[in-house]
Amino acid sequence: MEELTAKQLRDKIASGQIKSLDAVNDVFSRIEKYEPVIGAYISTFKEQAIEQAEQVDKKVSAGEPLGQLAGVPIAVKDNMCTTFGATTCASKILENFHAPYNATAVEKLIAADAVIIGKTNLDEFAMGSSTENSGLKKTVNPWDTTRVPGGSSGGATASVAARMCSAALGSDTGGSIRQPASFCGVVGLKPTYGRVSRYGLVAYGSSLDQIGPVTQTVEDAALMLNVIAGHDSSDSTSVNETIAPTYDYLEKLNEPVEKLKIAVAPQLNAGADQQVQNTLHEAINIYKNLGAEIIEVKMPHLDYAIAAYYIIATAEASSNLARYDGVHYGHRTQNPKDYVEVYSKSRAEAFGQEVKRRIMLGTYALSSGYYDAYYLKALKVRNLIRSDFTKAFEKCDCVMMPVAPTTAFKIGEKTSDPLQMYLSDIYTIAANLAGIPGISIPCGFDDKDLPIGLQILSPAFTEDKLLRIAKMYEKENNWYDKRPNI
Amino acid sequence: MAEKIDNEQVRKVAKLSRLELTDSEIEEFTGQLGAILEYVEKMNELDTETIEPLAHCLPVSNVFREDIAKESLGTEKTLANAPKKDETYFLVPKILDDNSGA
Numbered sequence: 276m277e278e279l280t281a282k283q284l285r286d287k288i289a290s291g292q293i294k295s296l297d298a299v300n301d302v303f304s305r306i307e308k309y310e311p312v313i314g315a316y317i318s319t320f321k322e323q324a325i326e327q328a329e330q331v332d333k334k335v336s337a338g339e340p341l342g343q344l345a346g347v348p349i350a351v352k353d354n355m356c357t358t359f360g361a362t363t364c365a366s367k368i369l370e371n372f373h374a375p376y377n378a379t380a381v382e383k384l385i386a387a388d389a390v391i392i393g394k395t396n397l398d399e400f401a402m403g404s405s406t407e408n409s410g411l412k413k414t415v416n417p418w419d420t421t422r423v424p425g426g427s428s429g430g431a432t433a434s435v436a437a438r439m440c441s442a443a444l445g446s447d448t449g450g451s452i453r454q455p456a457s458f459c460g461v462v463g464l465k466p467t468y469g470r471v472s473r474y475g476l477v478a479y480g481s482s483l484d485q486i487g488p489v490t491q492t493v494e495d496a497a498l499m500l501n502v503i504a505g506h507d508s509s510d511s512t513s514v515n516e517t518i519a520p521t522y523d524y525l526e527k528l529n530e531p532v533e534k535l536k537i538a539v540a541p542q543l544n545a546g547a548d549q550q551v552q553n554t555l556h557e558a559i560n561i562y563k564n565l566g567a568e569i570i571e572v573k574m575p576h577l578d579y580a581i582a583a584y585y586i587i588a589t590a591e592a593s594s595n596l597a598r599y600d601g602v603h604y605g606h607r608t609q610n611p612k613d614y615v616e617v618y619s620k621s622r623a624e625a626f627g628q629e630v631k632r633r634i635m636l637g638t639y640a641l642s643s644g645y646y647d648a649y650y651l652k653a654l655k656v657r658n659l660i661r662s663d664f665t666k667a668f669e670k671c672d673c674v675m676m677p678v679a680p681t682t683a684f685k686i687g688e689k690t691s692d693p694l695q696m697y698l699s700d701i702y703t704i705a706a707n708l709a710g711i712p713g714i715s716i717p718c719g720f721d722d723k724d725l726p727i728g729l730q731i732l733s734p735a736f737t738e739d740k741l742l743r744i745a746k747m748y749e750k751e752n753n754w755y756d757k758r759p760n761i
Numbered sequence: 762m763a764e765k766i767d768n769e770q771v772r773k774v775a776k777l778s779r780l781e782l783t784d785s786e787i788e789e790f791t792g793q794l795g796a797i798l799e800y801v802e803k804m805n806e807l808d809t810e811t812i813e814p815l816a817h818c819l820p821v822s823n824v825f826r827e828d829i830a831k832e833s834l835g836t837e838k839t840l841a842n843a844p845k846k847d848e849t850y851f852l853v854p855k856i857l858d859d860n861s862g863a
Contacts, residue, residue: 375838469819482817511824518820582801593778600779602851604842614854619781631780635771635790636797638778649801654814656804661815694796710818735818 276301277438281347281495282525284441288346291335295328295346298441299390302348306393306439309761314414315424315434317353318360319393324348327390334388342388343502350440352431353394354401355381355486356475364477365409366399368605368625378475379510380444380486380503387502392440395430399627400596401451401479403427404699407690408629415686416458417759418725422683425455431489432459436759442499443489448480449584450678450703452487453715457678457728460717460754462745463489464496467735468710469514470521471500472507478595480588481512483707492755493716493745497524500738519736531747532740535567538671540574546701547680554719554727555677561751562675570671574663579656580705585697586640586653587708593637596630632693661709668734673744677702678715678728702730712738716745717754726754766795 276298279287287293303321310316331346351357354364356374363369377385384391398408406414406429414429416422417437424433428445432455435443445452447465456463464487471486478484488499504521507513539559544552563569601607601621608620626634640649667674679699689696706713711732718729729748733741749755771791775782782790836849845852 372842375834375841468817469821508826512817512819512821514819514821576807579804579807582804585797586801597779601844602853605844607844611854614856615779616781617853618779619776622779623781626780631778631782631786632790632793634778634780635774636794639766639770639774639794639798642774642777649798651814652804652809653801654816655809655812656807658812658815659807659809661818693793694800697797 277305280491281344281441282498285343285345285347288331288335289341295331295390296325298346299324299328299348299392302392302440305437309437309439312415312420312761313417313433313437313439314412315395315430315437315439316350316393317363317365317396317411317430320360320391323359324390324392331388331390342386343498344384344387344389347389347441348392349384349389350393350395350431350434350443351381351384351391352397352428352443352445354397354446354477355444356477357381357391357394360394362477363411364400365397365411366625366627366630367410368599368622370411370606372604374475376475379472379507381475383503384444395428395434395443397430398427399630400477400592401427401446401448402592402629402633404450404454404696405684405689406430406455407686408627410627416683417761418460419683419723421685422725423458423686425458425679425683427451427455428489429455432456432461432463435459435461435489435491437761438758442491442495444486444503445489446476446484446486447707448483449588449707450700452489453703453713453728453730454679454700456489456715457726458683460726460757460759461489461491462493462496462717463487463715464500464738465706465713466500466504466738467712468707469512470712470736470738471503472510472513474507474509480591481595482591483588493742493749494525494528496714497528497742500524514736522739524739524742527739528742528746530743531565532672532743535562535744536671537562537567537569538572538667538674539569540572540577540674540676543574543577544676547677548682550721551677551680551682551727555675555729558718558729558748559675561748565747565751572667572670572674574667576656576659576663577705580660580708581697581701583653583656583660584700584704584708585636586649587657589633589637590640590650591637593634593641596634629693657708660705664705664709664711664732672740673731673733676730676732678730679703682721682723682725682727706732711735712741714741714745716749718748719754766791766798
């Protein structure tokens with residue numbers, strides 16, 4: 276059953292060929308077998324999942340209408356609120372937090388008859404690029420268990436790669452869906468900022484955060500986006516249909532984009548590992564053979580994306596994480612001597628080092644005397660980065676580049692040097708600063724048999740076209756058929 | 762631009778951040794934040810004199826809705842995760858001392 280994509284499984288459940296209950300039991304038997312090695316899940320909900328599956332099976336036999344994800348086992352990154360289980364953000368400060376409501380994206384999964392099987396590990400509060408910053412557990416890469424799965428949605432991508440779910444929801448603030456998707460050899464889509472409601476997504480960098488799918492195939496990403504996209508009155512930054520309509524992303528997926536024009540930025544790509552560059556080159560050649568025109572662009576400001584990002588994201592984080600005060604919810608220190616200690620000790624005891632570091636950096640950048648030099652400067656650089664894309668998109672349909680400069684690195688390799696860890700986000704961060712969609716699709720393996728991803732970026736609210744472009748490549752190869760040998 | 766961040770500044774930022782850090786954490790963060798800020802300074806290579814700051818990317822500004830009261834979470838759910846509570850209140854240590862005039 277693990278051979279089936281989410282779409283194939285849904286169709287077989289809907290036609291009565293497979294019972295959702297069997298699919299869910301199959302996933303849990305894989306979880307029992309592989310989870311002790313991979314460590315993708317913070318929590319699982321077997322009993323509830325079995326009940327949900329049985330309900331879907333009843334609907335099927337009664338001939339009732341079925342949702343687009345009917346009976347399909349789906350995992351959710353543990354920074355999205357659920358009324359069932361805990362919502363931990365992989366932080367000790369929220370270890371026992373039980374959300375009073377479901378995130379809108381989770382509600383939409385449930386409304387589409389998906390079976391939510393568990394919540395996946397992440398870097399604490401989604402701050403990291405390897406999932407090593409989780410305060411609760413360790414996740415490894417299914418392709419090589421001595422390596423990181425990437426991050427911050429490393430639990431979600433490892434889970435999909437090991438087929439411990441059919442698909443998952445991740446979140447992407449600076450590459451947290453695309454980079455781990457690349458490291459784990461799966462598809463990861465970061466939608467346009469505003470395409471998917473952030474209501475119930477625990478905030479990290481609010482002007483950058485976006486929920487998106489982690490899947491086996493491009494088709495599954497389209498299917499998941501169909502379910503989660505759209506305006507939500509609970510999130511005023513989710514965009515109205517009149518400004519940017521949503522589409523049936525599956526409907527025209529198989530139609531190639533006519534007269535496709537692809538831009539590459541050779542200077543930027545030169546920073547990647549040689550094998551990553553070669554693979555990118557081969558992928559672009561496939562498009563060329565399909566009739567695409569390749570143009571070269573200069574995106575001179577993308578070199579400054581990491582610098583701008585780590586000021587903007589941490590500034591927003593320092594404000595967002597002020598809510599963890601030891602009063603309203605979360606960890607509270609024992610025997611504080613006054614109210615200040617309730618805050619400062621509760622936070623010091625329960626936040627991990629990376630979270631503290633980012634709160635500190637953001638607070639510094641926003642503090643009196645440094646605001647103009649760091650925060651305001653970063654917002655201006657952000658504008659320049661967006662204009663690099665705007666100019667490029669005047670000449671092309673999409674920009675292609677690596678997802679990450681290397682394949683999955685060794686566990687512990689970058690933990691002692693935060694700046695080195697930040698630099699691994701060089702190719703993904705700009706999309707968040709510019710608010711545009713980006714997808715990572717498997718495009719080959721290096722000499723250690725580790726997956727390499729191809730990143731495609733397109734103008735805001737053109738996910739329909741982005742997915743069709745990605746699908747053109749996917750039809751020409753079968754990378755997604757290759758499975759890790761766990 | 763700015764001189765290198767030192768232990769005292771890091772201590773001040775920790776206080777603003779309401780994080781009670783140990784001396785060794787202060788030491789560690791001083792080095793790490795110094796390295797990150799030094800990297801970030803590369804933004805100064807760009808002339809941004811005439812560039813507008815971009816706080817977010819959406820083509821929307823103010824978002825209004827009808828001013829109609831909706832159902833809220835209610836006391837029980839709101840207090841459900843509180844580490845310390847007393848019926849309908851969150852409990853905190855005394856904030857004002859006895860002769861503060863409050």
